């Protein structure tokens with residue numbers, strides 16, 4: 131069993147949830163461009179949903195950032211709505 135990856139990991143965010151391996155997605159700003167990475171292996175808390183990337187996944191994401199997320203490597207594109215912060219609920 132690799133260090134830090136046990137069968138019964140407790141979440142350090144809510145201190146009651148259990149962590150289970152899952153695949154997550156995350157969004158990053160690359161300058162003015164927003165990019166999304168899917169299928170990142172992570173441990174996810176079954177109570178609060180906190181996500182923990184292992185060192186390998188974090189390193190891989192850094193490598194991908196370093197390569198600048200070339201457009202021809204994207205598997206698909208999505209359109210996201212953008213909102214201006216209004217400061218109040220109307």
Ligand SMILES: [Zn+2]
Pocket residue numbers: 141142143144145146147148175176177178179180
């Ligand atoms: Zn938790």
